[in-house]
Amino acid sequence: MKKGRWPTRPVCSDVSSLSHGLGKWVSEMLIPIQKAQPSYFQDSFALKLLLDCLELPHNAQLFTADATSMYTFIKTAPALASIKKHIDENVTSMSKDEKEALHAAMALVFNNNLFKFGDAFIRQRSGTAMGTPPAPPYATIFYAIHEN
Numbered sequence: 001m002k003k004g005r006w007p008t009r010p011v012c013s014d015v016s017s018l019s020h021g022l023g024k025w026v027s028e029m030l031i032p033i034q035k036a037q038p039s040y041f042q043d044s045f046a047l048k049l050l051l052d053c054l055e056l057p058h059n060a061q062l063f064t065a066d067a068t069s070m071y072t073f074i075k076t077a078p079a080l081a082s083i084k085k086h087i088d089e090n091v092t093s094m095s096k097d098e099k100e101a102l103h104a105a106m107a108l109v110f111n112n113n114l115f116k117f118g119d120a121f122i123r124q125r126s127g128t129a130m131g132t133p134p135a136p137p138y139a140t141i142f143y144a145i146h147e148n
Helices: 020-035 044-052 076-090 096-111 135-147
Strands: 113-117 120-124
Touching (some): 020 096, 076 096, 096 113
């Protein structure tokens, strides 16, 4: 757990979990969709390169923002529904069967995050675990949908 002046939240690795392999497959399927989003950039170095190419007026100002507890605040059911709709309507590189398999796998992974804390087993009811492989592309796609 992170400690300090920030709120604590569990960061759980799922490497030894039953869902890890499925989560890696979901991540592999979501990454091309993530990269196709207009707001996507690989990392801060890629953003810097994009910003260096901008021709802005001398009085222009740039602002940044960061989501607070992004993964934990994404409501699972609405996120899965909006990502499913986005994939069904916009992704042409997958067959109908591949899309159905991806939707089913996403539901399994994101609705069944279980972890042990002390002697207690806990199931995360909403949000996504920071330690599950598909969390980054899932969050990026979810927020990209809402940016459009």
